[in-house]
Amino acid sequence: xxxxxxxxxxxxxxxxxxxxxxxxxxxxxxxxxxxxxxxxxxxxxxxxxxxxxxxxxxxxxxxxxxxxxxxxxxxxxxxxxxxxxxxxxxxxxxxxxxxxxxxxxxxxxxxxxxxxxxxxxxxxxxxxxxxxxxxxxxxxxxxxxxxxxxxxxxxxxxxxxxxxxxxxxxxxxxxxxxxxxxxxxxxxxxxxxxxxxxxxxxxxxxxxxxxxxxxxxxxxxxxxxxxxxxxxxxxxxxxxxxxxxxxxxxxxxxxxxxxxxxxxxxxxxxxxxxxxxx
Amino acid sequence: xxxxxxxxxxxxxxxxxxxxxxxxxxxxxxxxxxxxxxxxxxxxxxxxxxxxxxxxxxxxxxxxxxxxxxxxxxxxxxxxxxxxxxxxxxxxxxxxxxxxxxxxxxxxxxxxxxxxxxxxxxxxxxxxxxxxxxxxxxxxxxxxxxxxxxxxxxxxxxxxx
Numbered sequence: 001x002x003x004x005x006x007x008x009x010x011x012x013x014x015x016x017x018x019x020x021x022x023x024x025x026x027x028x029x030x031x032x033x034x035x036x037x038x039x040x041x042x043x044x045x046x047x048x049x050x051x052x053x054x055x056x057x058x059x060x061x062x063x064x065x066x067x068x069x070x071x072x073x074x075x076x077x078x079x080x081x082x083x084x085x086x087x088x089x090x091x092x093x094x095x096x097x098x099x100x101x102x103x104x105x106x107x108x109x110x111x112x113x114x115x116x117x118x119x120x121x122x123x124x125x126x127x128x129x130x131x132x133x134x135x136x137x138x139x140x141x142x143x144x145x146x147x148x149x150x151x152x153x154x155x156x157x158x159x160x161x162x163x164x165x166x167x168x169x170x171x172x173x174x175x176x177x178x179x180x181x182x183x184x185x186x187x188x189x190x191x192x193x194x195x196x197x198x199x200x201x202x203x204x205x206x207x208x209x210x211x212x213x214x215x216x217x218x219x220x221x222x223x224x225x226x227x228x229x230x231x232x233x234x235x236x237x238x239x240x241x242x243x244x245x246x247x248x249x250x251x252x253x254x255x256x257x258x259x260x261x262x263x264x265x266x267x268x269x270x271x272x273x274x275x276x277x278x
Numbered sequence: 279x280x281x282x283x284x285x286x287x288x289x290x291x292x293x294x295x296x297x298x299x300x301x302x303x304x305x306x307x308x309x310x311x312x313x314x315x316x317x318x319x320x321x322x323x324x325x326x327x328x329x330x331x332x333x334x335x336x337x338x339x340x341x342x343x344x345x346x347x348x349x350x351x352x353x354x355x356x357x358x359x360x361x362x363x364x365x366x367x368x369x370x371x372x373x374x375x376x377x378x379x380x381x382x383x384x385x386x387x388x389x390x391x392x393x394x395x396x397x398x399x400x401x402x403x404x405x406x407x408x409x410x411x412x413x414x415x416x417x418x419x420x421x422x423x424x425x426x427x428x429x430x431x432x433x434x435x436x437x438x439x
Contacts, residue, residue, distance in 0.1 A: 013327050013363065016331060017357075017360045020356045024337075025349065026349070027352060028350060028353065029349075031348055031349065
């Protein structure tokens with residue numbers, strides 16, 4: 001410190017000159033006339049040359065700070081990319097659903113799945129649409145990819161849907177190509193079974209299975225899936241047909257409930273006929 | 279301390295002379311700079327440090343009085359005081375003040391002072407760099423040096439005779 005003071009005292013004239021010049025320049029800088037504006041432009045240009053020349057020398061602290069900013073920016077951009085991806089998928093799904101909604105003349109109610117079980121023998125979903133939206137039990141549930149199931153219980157704002165992957169689920173179905181009828185059911189696993197199809201009937205692997213006109217509940221021609229395997233067991237009159245559902249139940253998030261009116265006249269006639277036969 | 283107050287009063291007096299009286303001596307808009315002569319005198323009598331400080335004070339007071347370019351006279355007169363301080367020598371002041379050396383020092387210091395002053399002062403106007411130095415800077419320098427003969431004769435009579 002003493003050495004520094006000695007140096008300052010030794011060169012005191014130069015220090016005083018420097019200080020006074022700096023102070024004068026500060027005073028000059030406080031002016032706002034034409035001359036000063038021109039000087040400022042010269043100064044900025046002059047300093048810019050130096051800054052440009054010195055910019056090749058890396059500043060460790062500046063690099064660290066810049067690195068932190070870039071990391072933060074990277075995190076923000078990654079988050080944004082994820083959100084955009086999610087939005088893109090949602091957009092694709094909604095467009096597909098919109099296409100389905102515009103396709104038919106059936107009335108649909110949109111519902112989000114707010115609860116789901118896929119590991120039981122009686123798998124169900126909880127939907128956020130209920131009686132307030134005109135939803136009733138036994139109404140079919142579909143998605144843009146095909147049949148999902150049907151409603152089995154409703155409240156004012158919620159409803160319970162029985163998935164096709166449910167031991168109690170049954171639906172009249174047909175092979176789209178050959179118009180062969182059967183009944184769709186589920187035992188376990190990932191595939192459905194098309195039952196009551198005799199060994200003589202024309203069914204091939206890859207055939208598309210849809211709902212049939214014979215159902216009281218489901219509209220006709222809603223896609224169920226496609227035939228993945230056909231086998232014949234000795235001692236049985238029927239084929240053993242596996243059908244892979246067109247709907248991926250694990251990724252299902254939004255569905256449509258088909259607002260249907262059960263044809264009570266038809267139902268009562270069919271019941272009466274069955275009773276008469278008995 | 280008494281000397282500083284005396285210098286301060288003399289400075290105020292010379293500023294009034296410079297701004298009010300010397301405009302009567304104006305030739306084609308050129309006036310001599312009595313304040314530079316005053317700074318050279320301080321430098322030769324008191325040394326470089328005093329001359330630098332007084333150069334700043336005189337310049338700042340002049341800026342505040344004229345009020346058109348605050349800081350410019352402070353800057354140029356600080357540099358003038360510092361430059362003039364190189365000619366300071368112990369016990370040499372009377373001999374220098376009373377000789378042509380005084381005029382030559384004023385000439386040199388005034389040249390540096392006026393070059394900086396007019397280059398800055400004429401920026402942003404239609405007056406070019408060379409015109410600023412030669413027409414305003416050099417003319418003011420020679421006019422100031424000519425005026426320096428008057429105190430030189432006075433000092434010559436006081437110190438040499």
